[in-house]
Amino acid sequence: SRSIRLAVIPGDGIGREVVAQGLKVLTAVLPQDVKLETKEYDLGARRWHATGETLPDAELESLKQHDAILLGAIGDPSVPSGVLERGLLLKLRFAFDHYVNLRPSKLFPNTSTPLAGRPEIDFVVVREGTEGPYTGNGGSLRTGTPAEVATEVSLNTAYGVERVVRDAYERANARPRKKLTLVHKNNVLVYAGHMWKNIFDKVGQEYPEVTTDYLHVDAATIFFVTQPERFDVIVTDNLFGDILTDLAAAVTGGIGLAASGNINPTGAFPSMFEPVHGSAPDIAGTGKADPTATVLSVALLLRHLGYAPQAARVEEAVAADLQSRGDAPRSTDETGDALAARVAG
Amino acid sequence: SRSIRLAVIPGDGIGREVVAQGLKVLTAVLPQDVKLETKEYDLGARRWHATGETLPDAELESLKQHDAILLGAIGDPSVPSGVLERGLLLKLRFAFDHYVNLRPSKLFPNTSTPLAGRPEIDFVVVREGTEGPYTGNGGSLRTGTPAEVATEVSLNTAYGVERVVRDAYERANARPRKKLTLVHKNNVLVYAGHMWKNIFDKVGQEYPEVTTDYLHVDAATIFFVTQPERFDVIVTDNLFGDILTDLAAAVTGGIGLAASGNINPTGAFPSMFEPVHGSAPDIAGTGKADPTATVLSVALLLRHLGYAPQAARVEEAVAADLQSRGDAPRSTDETGDALAARVAG
Ligand SMILES: CC(C)[C@H](C(=O)O)[C@@H](O)C(=O)O
Ligand SMILES: CC(C)[C@H](C(=O)O)[C@@H](O)C(=O)O
Numbered sequence: 088s089r090s091i092r093l094a095v096i097p098g099d100g101i102g103r104e105v106v107a108q109g110l111k112v113l114t115a116v117l118p119q120d121v122k123l124e125t126k127e128y129d130l131g132a133r134r135w136h137a138t139g140e141t142l143p144d145a146e147l148e149s150l151k152q153h154d155a156i157l158l159g160a161i162g163d164p165s166v167p168s169g170v171l172e173r174g175l176l177l178k179l180r181f182a183f184d185h186y187v188n189l190r191p192s193k194l195f196p197n198t199s200t201p202l203a204g205r206p207e208i209d210f211v212v213v214r215e216g217t218e219g220p221y222t223g224n225g226g227s228l229r230t231g232t233p234a235e236v237a238t239e240v241s242l243n244t245a246y247g248v249e250r251v252v253r254d255a256y257e258r259a260n261a262r263p264r265k266k267l268t269l270v271h272k273n274n275v276l277v278y279a280g281h282m283w284k285n286i287f288d289k290v291g292q293e294y295p296e297v298t299t300d301y302l303h304v305d306a307a308t309i310f311f312v313t314q315p316e317r318f319d320v321i322v323t324d325n326l327f328g329d330i331l332t333d334l335a336a337a338v339t340g341g342i343g344l345a346a347s348g349n350i351n352p353t354g355a356f357p358s359m360f361e362p363v364h365g366s367a368p369d370i371a372g373t374g375k376a377d378p379t380a381t382v383l384s385v386a387l388l389l390r391h392l393g394y395a396p397q398a399a400r401v402e403e404a405v406a407a408d409l410q411s412r413g414d415a416p417r418s419t420d421e422t423g424d425a426l427a428a429r430v431a432g
Numbered sequence: 433s434r435s436i437r438l439a440v441i442p443g444d445g446i447g448r449e450v451v452a453q454g455l456k457v458l459t460a461v462l463p464q465d466v467k468l469e470t471k472e473y474d475l476g477a478r479r480w481h482a483t484g485e486t487l488p489d490a491e492l493e494s495l496k497q498h499d500a501i502l503l504g505a506i507g508d509p510s511v512p513s514g515v516l517e518r519g520l521l522l523k524l525r526f527a528f529d530h531y532v533n534l535r536p537s538k539l540f541p542n543t544s545t546p547l548a549g550r551p552e553i554d555f556v557v558v559r560e561g562t563e564g565p566y567t568g569n570g571g572s573l574r575t576g577t578p579a580e581v582a583t584e585v586s587l588n589t590a591y592g593v594e595r596v597v598r599d600a601y602e603r604a605n606a607r608p609r610k611k612l613t614l615v616h617k618n619n620v621l622v623y624a625g626h627m628w629k630n631i632f633d634k635v636g637q638e639y640p641e642v643t644t645d646y647l648h649v650d651a652a653t654i655f656f657v658t659q660p661e662r663f664d665v666i667v668t669d670n671l672f673g674d675i676l677t678d679l680a681a682a683v684t685g686g687i688g689l690a691a692s693g694n695i696n697p698t699g700a701f702p703s704m705f706e707p708v709h710g711s712a713p714d715i716a717g718t719g720k721a722d723p724t725a726t727v728l729s730v731a732l733l734l735r736h737l738g739y740a741p742q743a744a745r746v747e748e749a750v751a752a753d754l755q756s757r758g759d760a761p762r763s764t765d766e767t768g769d770a771l772a773a774r775v776a777g
Pocket of ligand 2: 305517708
């Protein structure tokens with residue numbers, strides 16, 4: 088009989104509430120013979136306040152012993168900006184070599200979008216997850232004085248770019264439209280930008296059926312709001328991917344629906360699945376948080392672990408649930424129950 | 433009697449057509465006693481193809497002898513990406529220390545926006561223009577091989593950040609809403625981000641009437657489409673400003689209306705005014721280009737040179753022209769004529 092060893096990091100704010108719903112749906116959708124073993128990790132703002140720790144080595148080691156990680160949200164205004172992001176969230180992405188940061192964007196029926204005319208939106212951003220301006224390489228000199236100098240170094244390797252570009256071609260090739268757009272800023276960031284473009288063109292020769300396109304990041308934001316239907320798969324750098332996927336979430340019904348997977352396609356380390364939204368401390372504990380992004384992240388988790396039919400069931404349940412939602416507000420728990428009932432039914 | 437010595441760089445594609453309309457309106461609005469002397473510079477793709485030159489030192493020196501520069505657009509697909517951007521456009525911004533890259537965004541009546549519900553939009557982005565990831569600092573090793581490594585270094589100085597932040601506070605303080613938002617990514621780019629935030633807070637103590645706010649760049653893109661009315665003045669880094677102002681243009685009627693000023697507030701060097709759009713080679717010569725962004729850039733130029741009433745007349749003419757536009761297409765020249773007639777009238 089099969090089993091899934093799942094590490095769970097509820098984290099801060101609404102993290103715990105939404106993760107509970109994700110687990111509810113996961114349990115409901117899994118075949119009877121699959122044993123789900125979860126282990127919860129107490130990481131985030133509370134832990135840092137109590138012990139000063141963000142992610143101790145022992146816990147990093149322990150996390151490795153799992154098939155996947157489900158994460159709620161990390162961050163709280165009481166913690167200085169960057170401490171938990173760099174010390175926990177990004178540390179996990181880098182330590183587990185999550186080089187494919189997968190972020191699908193789909194405008195579901197009956198959801199609100201700020202865009203007039205409701206364009207058809209169904210694309211996926213393959214964001215590089217282990218390089219670029221996110222490496223933490225940089226520093227500051229004479230900090231806090233009028234003579235301060237601060238640097239941020241974007242590090243990019245052919246090794247790192249090629250593997251994520253190849254992953255994106257594979258995904259594009261498997262989709263009906265077979266279109267891949269590279270987004271960078273190679274007219275200004277000429278060193279990294281040209282390397283990305285050259286590798287993109289080179290790998291593209293192996294995928295003759297994939298139509299390719301290149302856009303500067305500034306121009307890409309324009310098309311996200313004027314013509315989002317033109318996108319199928321997008322591959323881009325870590326920082327551009329961060330920016331574009333929040334914008335993508337905004338135009339497809341909001342950050343409450345945006346799922347993500349931090350994936351290590353080699354399987355060398357567990358992949359991690361998390362909603363794109365943050366910990367939203369203002370609504371934590373009120374039952375107002377929409378767990379849908381976490382549930383959709385569970386779908387990505389299922390697909391990654393080889394449970395494609397179950398992943399599809401979860402996604403269909405979300406679509407059906409959104410379709411049937413009325414105006415009456417529903418609690419986090421009620422939404423979780425509704426989704427669990429659909430996938431079980 | 434007064435005079436304006438204006439350097440004109442028509443540039444590539446539609447650059448020449450739109451600049452001609454800008455000059456038409458400028459001539460029409462200037463008081464009779466102001467002598468306008470223009471000198472045209474042949475820079476851009478044609479020149480590079482013919483001579484290999486982007487911006488020779490002699491021309492840079494000659495440009496310095498002017499009160500301001502009006503630029504159309506630079507760039508052509510026949511020139512490798514980065515050559516004209518780095519060798520001409522950015523060279524000008526850096527050589528003339530254009531540290532305030534000013535980009536107003538206003539949703540004029542009767543213009544189309546991709547946003548449903550037509551929010552009120554009237555903000556200005558103060559984009560840093562001489563630092564950050566735009567310095568050209570970086571390199572690549574083992575270029576073109578599977579072992580390539582490429583870097584891009586974002587350079588930031590307290591000197592550079594403080595002067596642009598101060599300029600932004602001044603602008604916010606002079607506006608009715610008096611609100612200033614800093615956009616950065618200080619939870620990831622902790623060195624540069626914390627320096628920006630510290631300087632932003634410190635300078636803010638001198639402007640007790642200005643309400644301040646901080647947003648990560650990814651979150652800012654969300655608000656640009658869901659709640660753009662929340663912004664008044666935004667101050668941000670060179671690259672984030674590049675991305676945000678294209679998005680701002682998209683939500684306020686398109687890149688055809690977006691003006692910009694590359695400003696050296698000290699007056700040590702001439703400031704440069706240009707539409708945000710590119711050279712649009714696909715429509716060059718067809719008379720389809722909308723010169724409005726260039727005309728609005730002329731308004732920024734006028735205000736910078738101390739002709740505030742004339743600047744306001746140009747802006748009012750644009751608003752009135754947009755208000756009265758029908759569905760019939762109008763040529764570049766006709767739009768220029770219509771605007772010139774309005775400001776003269
Ligand atoms: C919290 C932050 C470090 C993170 C990022 O920048 O990647 C978040 O914005 C995201 O998109 O997952
Ligand atoms: C053409 C390019 C170098 C430029 C920039 O990145 O600044 C443009 O996008 C702009 O916004 O003026």
